[in-house]
Amino acid sequence: MENVKVYLHLFVEYLQIEKNYSQYTVVSYVSDIEDFFLFMNEQVIHQLKDITYHDIRLYLTTLHTKKYSRRTISKKISSLRSFFKFLVRENALSDNPFLLVSLPKRELIIPNFLYEEEINKLFTISDCEKPLGQRNQALIEVLYGTGIRVSECCQIQLTDIDMSIGTILINGKGGKQRYVPIGSYAHDAISLYIRQGRDKLLGKLNQAKHHSYLFVNNRGEPLSDRGIRYILNDMIKRTSLTLQIHPHMFRHTFATHLLNEGADMRSVQELLGHAHLSSTQVYTHVTKDHLKRTYMRHHPRA
Structure with missing residues (x-):
């Protein structure tokens, strides 16, 4: 997909310098974003501006089919929402299609502890x-x-x-x-x-x-x-x-x-x-x- 690598590199710098995120967090963001664009390539969508709400819903369906947990899906969508927000900020896109997507309700994970x-x-x-x-x-x-x-x-x-x-x-x-x-x-x-x-x-x-x-x-x-x-x-x-x-x-x-x-x-x-x-x-x-x-x-x- 055109210019994705360039914008992803800029996004990584933004996370590291402006947001001061750890290397582990940055790697997690990149993994989520690359996974989405691999799916877009499979759908023969090669323009950022061509990505629609319908495409995102199809991606979510694929994640559910692969038995990803709600927590993992929520994390992936959150990463992509941040990336597309960055793209709008950089004038690469006019709007963020991920703003229309609601995050799945996360399971309440009860932490284990020692008595x-x-x-x-x-x-x-x-x-x-x-x-x-x-x-x-x-x-x-x-x-x-x-x-x-x-x-x-x-x-x-x-x-x-x-x-x-x-x-x-x-x-x-x-x-x-x-x-x-x-x-x-x-x-x-x-x-x-x-x-x-x-x-x-x-x-x-x-x-x-x-x-x-x-x-x-x-x-x-x-x-x-x-x-x-x-x-x-x-x-x-x-x-x-x-x-x-x-x-x-x-x-x-x-x-x-x-x-x-x-x-x-x-x-x-x-x-x-x-x-x-x-x-x-x-x-x-x-x-x-x-x-x-x-x-x-x-x-x-x-």
């Missing part, structure tokens, strides 16, 4: 006399104690941590930074790991490859998302728990436990680094049982 007794078991697994045990203890204390994303956890540098006031500088999505507090348990676990375990693990690296990442693997290299997932699954195997765990569950657990204990929504939103309150509100459903118990316990007519 207090479950997470307490994880805190008793690590052998804190050994370097890897010290690292693992510091890792789960940070994940649960701050609610940060796993990708954010992997990027923590030693210089991001201020032990004197108990905060960590987090580099979040879209280059946004925020400070998160760390509690006494995380503070002590990090201190022990930095003083002892990290240096021993880092000692396995060639001096020239030394770095300032907080969390390292058993070879002294920076710990990856995949490495964190492996560590957590290994810890679960060494408990009596039978649940399936993924790193993001610590983030869900952090938010759920805060709300259950009466934290206000805005504070939790800021701690999680959510741009919109609606992203935080998904956690309120898990507090309903807590509210019901409180009502039954305290209301005189319960």
Whole structure:
């Protein structure tokens, strides 16, 4: 399709420079847009101005036929709507046909979280006399104690941590930074790991490859998302728990436990680094049982 590659390149620059989106988000946008234009080529439509509402509806039908979830379809349409809005801004088109398309209602995905007794078991697994045990203890204390994303956890540098006031500088999505507090348990676990375990693990690296990442693997290299997932699954195997765990569950657990204990929504939103309150509100459903118990316990007519 004429000029699509040129405009897509300009759109990528717009997302990176003006919107300050992460590389992961930009790649996702590009994938959605390229998928749509591949479909348009199959329909023998080669002019941007020739794309109509009917063509978009046909594309949506194809996505439904391929059994894409409503969430995925909604994301694709949102990406295309943004791209065509950009095309109008650049005077490549006079109007945006995607404005006529309503996004499918998204399914309510209930986040999984750990109960207090479950997470307490994880805190008793690590052998804190050994370097890897010290690292693992510091890792789960940070994940649960701050609610940060796993990708954010992997990027923590030693210089991001201020032990004197108990905060960590987090580099979040879209280059946004925020400070998160760390509690006494995380503070002590990090201190022990930095003083002892990290240096021993880092000692396995060639001096020239030394770095300032907080969390390292058993070879002294920076710990990856995949490495964190492996560590957590290994810890679960060494408990009596039978649940399936993924790193993001610590983030869900952090938010759920805060709300259950009466934290206000805005504070939790800021701690999680959510741009919109609606992203935080998904956690309120898990507090309903807590509210019901409180009502039954305290209301005189319960």
